Amino acid sequence: MKFFTILFCLVSNILFAQNFVLPQGEYMDTTSVFHSDCAPPYAIYYYQVQAKYPVSSPALLTEARAFLKQNSNSIESSGYITFRFFIDCKGSMSRVQVLQTDENYKTTHFPKEYVNSLYLFVKTLDKWPTQLQIQNIKNINYIAFISFKIKNGQVDNIIP
Template sequence: MKIIVSLFTFLICQLYTLAQVNQASMYGLDTSFLNYNTCELGAIHEYFSYHAKYPESTMSLLKRVQDSVVSHPIALSKNGFITFRFTVNCQGKASHFKLYLLDENYAETIFDKTLVLFLYDFIKGLNGWKIIKDKSGQHILNYNSYFSFQIKDGKIISVAP
């Protein structure tokens, strides 16, 4: 029994010391990358290396998500950050999702599943992603990007990046 308790404590400590835990699977997000597309395999780049930030301002996205949340029965009772990291594939679609949930003090937490899935659907509905190519112009590159939503006092108050 002591061994089990020690092992459990050790595992919890290890989790705590990791930067953050990806909770995508726990919330049923699509974590696949190649299952539903014909993209070439290869290095995955970062959006900022190719000036591939989403072409709509975060101010505009915030307004859209705030307007949208009004018509949905979603509880925004908890403060914190809901962050989705994902790969924009060669078809310009967000895939391979990772999910990081933090409270307002940047400590690991959980959020209501309905809220997480609402924001997930919001991101999946964005179809203006830039298609970026390598220097030869022959190959479309896959790249990582993210959206982070901050919830405070019952409102979504910011969207990053």
């Protein structure tokens, strides 16, 4: 019985690993999904390997607004919600950190449902560049981010 309790705790952490607030930051997803043929997760950023998401910011903005219109409650807040995450060599997203600030860049918290809706939108993005290399490291994993500028509860801009 003890084995099944431990197994349940481990599995539930993997399946429901969202909204952890730790001293080093707040995380939506703490799972690490790296394929065995990918390089170790070095701190390589998307701009070091020209791995910007291939859809333009205005097109993403349109998609995000349509997605939120269907999946979110309205809010009156303004500020920024940034998702920072790893993309592995196969295009899988993991270790998602969420940063939330008000218009004056002071830490704040938007309504959980709204942040979760934005997170669901980010998870739909599946065109991340893959099979990249830098110097002599092939099949790299890299760190990417998407920041949403919120004005009076509406997504006003997406960066980058």
